[in-house]
Amino acid sequence: MHESVARLRGIMAPSPLPAAVPPPWDDIESACGVRLPSDYRDFIDNYGNGRIADLHVLYPVSRRSNGQVRLTSLIDNAQGLIADEVFHEDDEDGNPLVGYPAPGGLLQWGGSTGGDMFFWVTEGADPDGWTVLAHLHGPAIWTRYDGTMTDFLIGLVTGEYRYARSVSNPPVARWTMIGDWTHRYGGPPSASLHGGDDRAGVRLSAGAPLPWDRVSVSGGDQDVFGRTGEVVPLIAADGATVRLGGGGLAPGIAYRLFAWARTDADAEADLLEIECDGAIVARGELSDSPTTRMVETRILVAANAPDAVVRIRVRSSKPAVKLPSFYLTINGTLGD
Incomplete structure (x- = not known):
């Protein structure tokens, strides 16, 4: 298990529902044409599909209304953001933003009901070195976090991330699982x-x-x-x-x-x-x-x-x- 996921488990327990059933990662990454960060894979394997209060972590697959499984949901979502011209601004350092699969492009891994969006910055050949760029809806800023997705989540649920209260006030360390690879549980009421x-x-x-x-x-x-x-x-x-x-x-x-x-x-x-x-x-x-x-x-x-x-x-x-x-x-x- 990735070190940061083990640390997160000590702060925020997975769902008390039966253990999450992992998705078929080899098929997913083959369909997406990209290797995903190992902490993200371990997070999904441990926590399943769900949310931390108003924050959700995107699941790597989705099922269409006719039951067809879409393995490339992360990549399809990235293409939708490009089509919607989400990346028309510069980041906090004045650098132009681009979407995946452009070199160093942004690939979304999460968001919130308040309009926040969280991305990997896909710089470098090793996905485990990808850092996080967040667009925070409240202060309307793009801000970089020098760490992995799970490091970022730890900062959010502990309140140590400087903008944690912009995403959740007060910070909440509580996971609700709404499904996994084989089940779709009843969502939060x-x-x-x-x-x-x-x-x-x-x-x-x-x-x-x-x-x-x-x-x-x-x-x-x-x-x-x-x-x-x-x-x-x-x-x-x-x-x-x-x-x-x-x-x-x-x-x-x-x-x-x-x-x-x-x-x-x-x-x-x-x-x-x-x-x-x-x-x-x-x-x-x-x-x-x-x-x-x-x-x-x-x-x-x-x-x-x-x-x-x-x-x-x-x-x-x-x-x-x-x-x-x-x-x-x-x-x-x-x-x-």
Whole structure:
């Protein structure tokens, strides 16, 4: 095992699901026409296909909707980035950026839901000497990291990488496996809930929970799926009540909740609150905008415990409030 992967395993354990089934590396590298870094190969063999919170490491193969396996997914992705003119800027040292397979070109190995992208700089004949170039969406910069992909991940999950909090704040050392060469497990639970209407809005009594009329839920209990092939949803919404399950894998599921609402112009003191099992766990603060309110929190639900019951409420000095629109996003991953 590559030294940096062994070090990462001591910081961030692989999934508690059955050990990942490695992909056929000889076939993959033959199809791609390139030898891939050994730490990347060992990482995939140990961790499978998945993510660290909002950061994902690209898997070297993909399955099309008709079941056909595409071994060249990394190379195909590189060609797509060139076609989309992603490399039209210079790096932090003023050097022009080029995509693989140009000499020293960039080959993507990861990214994040926040728009960050992570690349190998394919300089030199030995892939184990490739360093990392990151495009960080928040500060909108290209920045080089003098180390391997796994060294870079260690810096992210420990917070030692200087831009770690731009990618994940706070840094998270928690891996969620969504599949491997032979299995596709249920993905991490997530949900998007909406309410209100920009034209009419919703009038509520102060302190009343927000009612959700459009709900989209995905993902489920990975433990149940791994044993039975059946996805059991962990998030459910019924009117104004949201239920969050802990699943079957210890220690449970950590959920990040972010709620947003648009208020009337005269609602200067109105605030959003997140209530869990009857107790207020987060209260938003007044923002610069007089017509928007936000609140966020993290809730850990233990494995095999009763569902957590969550409601989003609006507090106001007025007896009733009108909210033109509001939404709630929920993203879960294995807890720590």
